[in-house]
Amino acid sequence: MYAFLTGPMLWLSFAICILGCAWRVYKYVKGLNWQLDRVAYGKYPDLAFKGAMKSIFHWLIPFASCSWRAKPVFAAAFFLLHIGLVIVPLFLYAHIMIVAERFGVSWPAMPDGLADILTILSILAGVFILLRRFALSEVRIITTRQDIMIMAISLAPLVTGFVAAHQSGDGNGWLLAHIITGEIWLIAVPFTKLSHAVLFFCSRAQIGIDFGVKRGGQRGSGIVW
Amino acid sequence: MFEKILFATTGSPECDSAARVAFDMARQYGSQLTLFHVLGIPGKGDSNVVIDIRSGEEVDVDAEYIEGVAEELRTTYAKQLEALPGVTIEVGVGVPSREVLRMARTKDVDMIVLCGPAEGQQAGFYKRGVVGDTLRKVAKAARCPVLTVSRPSASFWGGFSNIVFATDFSKASESAFQFAKTVVQAVDGELHLFHCVDLSRFQSPIALTQDGIEAKLAEARRRLHHEYATQLGDFKRFTSEVWEGTPYVEIVKFARERQADLIVLAHHARDVDPDERPFGSTLEQVIVRASCPVVSVNRPDKLPQAAEA
Amino acid sequence: MPEGIFCNKKPINTEAELKALLSDTRGTKYYEEMLSLEVDREKLWATIQKTCKSRTQTWLDVCARCGLCADSCFLYLVNDCKPEQVPSYKIQSTLGEMVRRKGDVDNAFMRHAMEVAWSQCTCCNRCAMYCPHGIDMGVMMGYTRGLLYSQGFVPWELKIGAGMHRVYRAQMDVTTEDWVETCEWMAEEQQDDWPGLEIPVDKEDADIMYTCNAREPKHYPEDLAEAAILFHIAGENWTVPSEGWEQTSLSMFAGDWEACKLQVENVYAAIDRLKPKRVIGTECGHAHRATVIEGPYWAGRPDGQPPAPYIHYVQWVAEALRTGKLKIDPAKRIKQTVTYQDSCNYIRNWGLAETAREILTYLVEPGYLVEMTPNKEHNYCCGGGGGFNGIGKFRPQRNKALLTKRDQILATGAKLVIAPCHNCWDAIRDLEEEYHIHIDWSFLKPLLLKMVIIPDHLKPQDEEGDEE
Ligand code: HEM
Ligand code: HEM
Ligand code: SF4
Ligand code: SF4
């Protein structure tokens, strides 16, 4: 079981995740239509590039957009959650070891203590965001079952991974659970709203180009995010 | 003398005196009279709703409503219409001053008759004071003479005979003078040339000394004679007078004193920015206060032709 | 009754149809018929499949349902933070549902969607700046309006408005003859005060071709006269086209894309015909949006540009002041508290915030300008955008929406609001009438005319004979 999950299944889930995401990006770009979207995507490469980059970076950097500044608590939760979801797994010693074993490539890991703290913060942030959904009427009304599902899928590997790493005795059960939830996570990315891990960049680039080449980028300071 | 007259009316009682003058004039001079009611300010963005001038209410303008308004006018002026066949009734939608000017242009009329604001009602129902606004804008832009009647007492009984011409010596006043001259000669009436030295316009204390004022008065008298009286030729039934003070006050006082039944003046060129004046322009003030019709003439285009009349 | 006499899926293409629909006062019968207007589900789904491409689809799918957009929408805030006014909810419950159900929606759904699309969103695009994914509800609502329009679910006034463009190539019944006659009239009216002033019609190769909003010739021709006087003072070589002078597009508000194309092509044809160096539009926000920002795409121009450089009036004014073509008498600058209404259409969506501010430095005595909060690109809609002003059925909602701007203005303490946009100007007038906050509002042209220094050679000879 363990062998299967860390063997073929692991490869499969990675493949699905990566190829799936690539497919989503491909479909996205292909589906852009200058006339329907009313944006001259290809005509002003410089402006487009600048607009897209501005649009992405203002949102990727904590508090660099007006909206993040307007909602500091939420923004903090958002970044903590995503650090746990994206950065921690990438620089986790245990993960790097597994990759090194299989591929022979490795990169520096973050200290376990830091990973622990970030994981806990990330879980707390996730729970906070989940509770916020029910607490605020403006979020409650747009919440669907899917949103709770994807939060569960996202947090599951964090929780299980954390327990697996910290439980004393025989950790096989939790580790197994961690790997299963991790693989679910990977497979879910291209097929659910988690695809935003790549589509975020597409959609932000698109609106950046829209404002950059059409709605003001050619004049003045362009849009200020 | 006035082939085509446009009478802009709301059909309300405030317009009664103006109506009387308009109908009487049309009958007397055999003019083609058009009754014109502009029923509303276009309101509310791009919708079809307009604000009814009289009630200030929102109404929907459609063919039926317009017909209703025309019918109302016919009823209001039933007696006059019976006595004077051939009167056209038109109903328009828009900003009143604009639509009156547009209609005057389309019909190429020789005289516009407006109802003046009754005193105390100057501000009108509408924030901007539609009545005063209409008056001011029409008087400024019309190419033909604009006659306004505001006082019920200022009705017109069988013709003008005692005419006051008030001038500020502007170019527009020259046209006003030509008008006054033609009318007074046609009716064989009496003409009173008048100018008021506007004291409020002198800032320097020197000008305000008695000598300074005397000099101005003398100069104005000379100009009245030189610029106007000499043009009257054989016509001898005129007087000429110069006073000092605030023009509209003096014009009204003078007209009363001479028992004028018509005041002729130009839209005073000095009143460039009427919006800034709390009490409106000289013309408006005269109209509100005068007890006789007031004609404003600014342009030579549509002056009455004496000869053929 | 699947298709009504007034309310149906057919656009208005003739004057007779237009008159007939107009005769149905306030659309009473029209809305009655709408109750039983059938939805052509196959056609709706086919249209969605053809036009709902990856951008829109992704926006719908990827929305994190985080609610960050809520506070960005003035309609949410002004309606006591009603959850139904959250931008994400507004689009997901309309377009989102339509797409998810593959067009299988009923009459009640469509009528509700109509209400949302035209009374709960002014397409101001503010939310797009606040959504982490860059989801633009304004754009999506515009798209939704197109779907609704194609199924006949559109407010009465806007069906008429789109019909006007189809019949007259103008948002009102102003014909070419009416227009040219108005130009002559205005030139004539100004002759005494401005000797030599002209409104040249159809002059080829002029430096400037001027386009305007049909309401100007129809109801406020002095606006045209003012434009002419200012060009005259600035010594511009300008012209207006006899055909293709109307810059606005109610069809854009209505979602009638075909009419949008017809309308804008009419203007572009004038540009091609007269070959002006550049085109200047009047003080109107949505006209600029329609003809300069979106128009090139409707007309199928891949570079996204009109046939000649096309600028907004504020750009010309800023340039004229900067280069000294228009000089302001410093003594006449505005010396009362004044504020500026940023129009979403050319400020947020065309980047003219600083251009407008440049003008204000010339017109307003330092210290008298008090900005609204928020302002510039972040401004709130005036409350009447996207056609909201004109729809009788949604008047109560519109009046409520005006409260945002009212309170913003009150907070500045301004007595005068400079609003170089017809729609904003209307909305501010209406809010004064509705709420009596004792403010004045103005386009730029009349203000400029009060302050501009008139070069001696343009002054009429012998204006006054009276002593000075
Ligand atoms: C799918 C394949 C995965 C495998 C084989 C894997 C493997 C592991 C292993 C072996 C550990 C160490 C457990 C221990 O020390 O006993 C671990 C910990 C962890 N993993 Fe994964 N993992 C996978 C996916 C993921 C994913 C997708 C995420 C993130 C969302 C994730 C987040 C974590 C976290 C947060 C920890 C605990 C870190 C700490 O608190 O020290 N893992 N994982
Ligand atoms: C670099 C990649 C990623 C970027 C740029 C990104 C960006 C975003 C953004 C912009 C949001 C919306 C923010 C909001 O909630 O308002 C979001 C939400 C979310 N993201 Fe990501 N994300 C990334 C990767 C991931 C991954 C890999 C996962 C987990 C599998 C994830 C899980 C979530 C969840 C659960 C939410 C929903 C938060 C909520 O309920 O409001 N994200 N992300
Ligand atoms: S801010 Fe954007 S992602 Fe969040 S709910 Fe609104 S539209 Fe959706
Ligand atoms: S476009 Fe404007 S009105 Fe529409 S939802 Fe967004 S913020 Fe609100």
Ligand code: SF4
């Ligand atoms: S009317 Fe003015 S403020 Fe309102 S949406 Fe249009 S441009 Fe924006």
